[in-house]
Structures are given as C-alpha cells and as structure tokens.
Amino acid sequence: MGDYRIREHPILPVEERPEFEFYWQGQAMRAREGETIASALFAGGVRIFGHHHKDGAPQGIFCANGQCAQCLVMADGLPVKACMTPVQPGMRVEPMDGLPTLPDVHTVPEMRAIETVEVExxxxxxxxxxxxxxxxxxxxxxxxxxxxxxxxxxxxxxxxxxxxxxxxxxxxxxxxxxxxxxxxxxxxxxxxxxxxxxxxxxxxxxxxxxxxxxxxxx
Ligand code: FES
CATH class of the missing domain: 3.50.50.60 (FAD/NAD(P)-binding domain)
Structure with a gap:
C-alpha cells in the first residue's frame, strides 16, 4: 500500500479535511472525512476490492457512480457499494470474495409507520x-x-x-x-x-x- 491521494487537481478544488483511521482486511488505513470507501482504498493504493463469485475475476471500481456493483465490499458486516458508501471512523472493510453472507439476525427489526405523500x-x-x-x-x-x-x-x-x-x-x-x-x-x-x-x-x-x-x- 502507498500514498496515492490526489492533493491537487487542475479543475476541482481539493479541500483539506480531518483524517481518521479505518481498517482494510484488519490493517489500519487513513481516510478523509466525507470520502467514500472506494476513494479511501484507492488513496491507500488498493485497486482490487474482491473477486467475482463465478470465475474469480478481480473486482473494483468500474462506473464509480453506484450503477454496476463491481465495487462491492463488506463494511462492518454488510455488503455495500464502495463507490457510494461514506467511510466511517473505525469501519472494518473486507473484500467481497464470492457472494456475501449476511449476518444472523435474531430479532425483528423495528419498522417506522409508512407515510403516504401525494404528488402530481x-x-x-x-x-x-x-x-x-x-x-x-x-x-x-x-x-x-x-x-x-x-x-x-x-x-x-x-x-x-x-x-x-x-x-x-x-x-x-x-x-x-x-x-x-x-x-x-x-x-x-x-x-x-x-x-x-x-x-x-x-x-x-x-x-x-x-x-x-x-x-x-x-
Ligand atoms: S463502481 Fe459501479 S457501483 Fe461502484
């Protein structure tokens, strides 16, 4: 892993933001407030986020816009799109190797009342x-x-x-x-x-x- 963070961009402003630690495969990495898991992994030099369940092909960023699901990772035990999910302090991120296994749930989650909104x-x-x-x-x-x-x-x-x-x-x-x-x-x-x-x-x-x-x- 290395430091591949973009610090200057010819068009977009790059703001300084507070940094924190998260974990990739148990190893501590740095992230900046407001960035996605994918950005933080890329900044740390990680390009392969997992492997496809059918042929083992490496998976990672493809569309970078939440459309393709090639960037799936497990974050704190749940499968998420790395390019869409903000990284959190202390988050434990694991590669998606094969199909995800959801955690055991022993209680019925509490549902809020469903609101109906009418629009034209x-x-x-x-x-x-x-x-x-x-x-x-x-x-x-x-x-x-x-x-x-x-x-x-x-x-x-x-x-x-x-x-x-x-x-x-x-x-x-x-x-x-x-x-x-x-x-x-x-x-x-x-x-x-x-x-x-x-x-x-x-x-x-x-x-x-x-x-x-x-x-x-x-
Ligand atoms: S890269 Fe396509 S959904 Fe994340």
Missing part, C-alpha cells in the same frame, strides 16, 4: 433529464417530487469535468458537466412546487400508481 408528478432520478423535467414542471406549477439515491443532484454530470460541446442554448456548450449540475440544481431550487428527496431509493412501482421509496435508509 414523481420523478425518479435527479440527473440532467430529471432536473430538466422538474424545471418545466416547476414553470407549469405542477406539484413535483424528485427522488434520487445520491447525496447530491446532477446524476452523472457530477462526474464530468470536461466542457460540453454543441449548442450553448440547448446543452450548455462550453460549460463543464459538474457546473451544469450546479446550474440545474439552482434553477430547480427556485420552484416551491418542486421538492427533492436525496439519499432516497425507489424500491417498487405498483400498478395502483403508488411508488415505494426508502428515504435516508428509513
């Missing part, structure tokens, strides 16, 4: 398409809710530091993807009729026009 329009996914749709619905005065499983709006735009090309009016040509995400986010914020729930996963869409969502893991 529900948008699943706060990426460029979802945010653009929300802006139009906002202008039209439609009560809209966006749910997104990430911690910030913008979808894949937040991974894109390159400048877009094409038409300035149609697709923000000349602006970096991450800055387009900020512009769309600011535009959406102007509309009181558009609500956004982040860290919220849509679990099921039912035929009676109901959608089950898990908000902030509850």
């Amino acid at each position: 329009c529900l948008i699943i996914g706060g990426g460029p398409a979802g945010l653009s749709a929300a802006i139009e619905l906002g202008k039209a005065g439609v009560r809209t809710l966006i749910v997104d499983d990430k911690h910030r709006r913008g979808g894949k735009l937040v991974l894109q530091t390159h400048k877009f090309f094409g038409s300035i009016d149609a697709c923000y040509a000349g602006t970096r993807g991450i800055d387009i995400a900020t512009k769309l986010e600011q535009e959406v914020r102007q509309f009181e009729n558009v609500q956004v729930w982040l860290n919220t996963t849509a679990l099921a869409v039912f035929s009676d026009r109901k959608v089950g969502v898990l908000r902030e893991g509850r």
Whole structure:
C-alpha cells in the first residue's frame, strides 16, 4: 500500500479535511472525512476490492457512480457499494470474495409507520433529464417530487469535468458537466412546487400508481 491521494487537481478544488483511521482486511488505513470507501482504498493504493463469485475475476471500481456493483465490499458486516458508501471512523472493510453472507439476525427489526405523500408528478432520478423535467414542471406549477439515491443532484454530470460541446442554448456548450449540475440544481431550487428527496431509493412501482421509496435508509 502507498500514498496515492490526489492533493491537487487542475479543475476541482481539493479541500483539506480531518483524517481518521479505518481498517482494510484488519490493517489500519487513513481516510478523509466525507470520502467514500472506494476513494479511501484507492488513496491507500488498493485497486482490487474482491473477486467475482463465478470465475474469480478481480473486482473494483468500474462506473464509480453506484450503477454496476463491481465495487462491492463488506463494511462492518454488510455488503455495500464502495463507490457510494461514506467511510466511517473505525469501519472494518473486507473484500467481497464470492457472494456475501449476511449476518444472523435474531430479532425483528423495528419498522417506522409508512407515510403516504401525494404528488402530481414523481420523478425518479435527479440527473440532467430529471432536473430538466422538474424545471418545466416547476414553470407549469405542477406539484413535483424528485427522488434520487445520491447525496447530491446532477446524476452523472457530477462526474464530468470536461466542457460540453454543441449548442450553448440547448446543452450548455462550453460549460463543464459538474457546473451544469450546479446550474440545474439552482434553477430547480427556485420552484416551491418542486421538492427533492436525496439519499432516497425507489424500491417498487405498483400498478395502483403508488411508488415505494426508502428515504435516508428509513
Ligand atoms: S463502481 Fe459501479 S457501483 Fe461502484
């Protein structure tokens, strides 16, 4: 293992943040507040996070955006996507070699009352398409809710530091993807009729026009 942490970036600011210790295969490693398990492992020189259960192929970061599950690791006994899960002080992270085994649970977990929220329009996914749709619905005065499983709006735009090309009016040509995400986010914020729930996963869409969502893991 070594020190592969990025300390300067030609485009993005790299903030100094408090550091803490976590464990990879029982060995202490350093992480910075707010970074994901994958970032902390990469900064420490770990590239292989486990091996595929079928052919033993090495697994690690592929999409870096929560879509592919190639970065699965066991964190404090639970399987999680390393590229999406913030690392915590003292967290014990193990490689995912083969299929995960869930811990034995001997009690029924306590469930909270299920809240029902009615909206005229529900948008699943706060990426460029979802945010653009929300802006139009906002202008039209439609009560809209966006749910997104990430911690910030913008979808894949937040991974894109390159400048877009094409038409300035149609697709923000000349602006970096991450800055387009900020512009769309600011535009959406102007509309009181558009609500956004982040860290919220849509679990099921039912035929009676109901959608089950898990908000902030509850
Ligand atoms: S790298 Fe694809 S989900 Fe993490």
